[in-house]
Amino acid sequence: xxxxxxxxxxxxxxxxxxxxxxxxxTATGYPSLFWYVQYPGEGLQLLLKATxxxxxxxxxxxxATYRKETTSFHLEKGSVQVSDxxxxxxxxxxxxxxxxxxxxxxxxxxxxx
Amino acid sequence: xxxxxQSPKYLFRKEGQNVxxxxxxNLNHDAMYWYRQxxxxxxxxxxxxxxxxxxxxxxxxxxxxxxxxxxxxxxxxVTSAQKxxxxxxxxxxxxxxxxxxxxxxxxxxTVV
Numbered sequence: 001x002x003x004x005x006x007x008x009x010x011x012x013x014x015x016x017x018x019x020x021x022x023x024x025x026t027a028t029g030y031p032s033l034f035w036y037v038q039y040p041g042e043g044l045q046l047l048l049k050a051t052x053x054x055x056x057x058x059x060x061x062x063x064a065t066y067r068k069e070t071t072s073f074h075l076e077k078g079s080v081q082v083s084d085x086x087x088x089x090x091x092x093x094x095x096x097x098x099x100x101x102x103x104x105x106x107x108x109x110x111x112x113x
Numbered sequence: 114x115x116x117x118x119q120s121p122k123y124l125f126r127k128e129g130q131n132v133x134x135x136x137x138x139n140l141n142h143d144a145m146y147w148y149r150q151x152x153x154x155x156x157x158x159x160x161x162x163x164x165x166x167x168x169x170x171x172x173x174x175x176x177x178x179x180x181x182x183x184x185x186x187x188x189x190x191v192t193s194a195q196k197x198x199x200x201x202x203x204x205x206x207x208x209x210x211x212x213x214x215x216x217x218x219x220x221x222x223t224v225v
Binding site: 089091 | 143146156205207216
């Protein structure tokens with residue numbers, strides 16, 4: 001079946017540090033891939049997405065590249081800010097015929113000044 | 114602007130009472146979803162609906178009920194049969210495969 005595995009948290013970084021949050025997915029079909037961000041007390045917001053192999057999604061300084069050969073979609077940011085503190089969820093599309101996303105368990109990021 | 118609205122943001126109920134959480138979208142999305150989130154936990158799917166007048170159980174449907182009488186609306190009722198209803202509830206909608214979800218801002222339900 002479809003599954004998404006992302007690195008366990010929590011992750012604590014100093015401001016301006018480099019961020020990587022790993023995400024891998026099962027290779028069933030050719031899914032679209034997503035990263036969502038959830039700030040405390042809020043719903044999830046779409047951060048970026050990629051719809052095919054080698055696509056790079058980017059937004060607000062975050063990037064992720066759809067790697068079919070390694071079935072990965074790792075989230076990166078070159079210099080994190082305190083305002084990036086949130087929970088990050090990786091997700092995959094099930095493919096044709098279904099609208100239901102499969103989410104990873106989420107990774108909590110805390111950025112300290 | 115289009116979006117998805119959940120109300121209320123905070124809800125308090127006494128044990129044994131049913132409570133209904135509202136979810137409305139004006140995005141013209143076909144599919145709608147309800148998720149439950151507990152502290153430090155991921156998302157667990159309660160119910161989803163891909164078209165009007167049809168819905169399916171998710172992973173944790175016991176103690177919950179839904180209706181989808183209009184495309185725009187997908188209310189969730191938390192019944193007295195739900196053993197641990199205190200949680201953060203998230204509603205989402207989607208236009209279809211490849212587009213991801215749009216989420217509401219959530220309702221925090223506390224049962225005392």
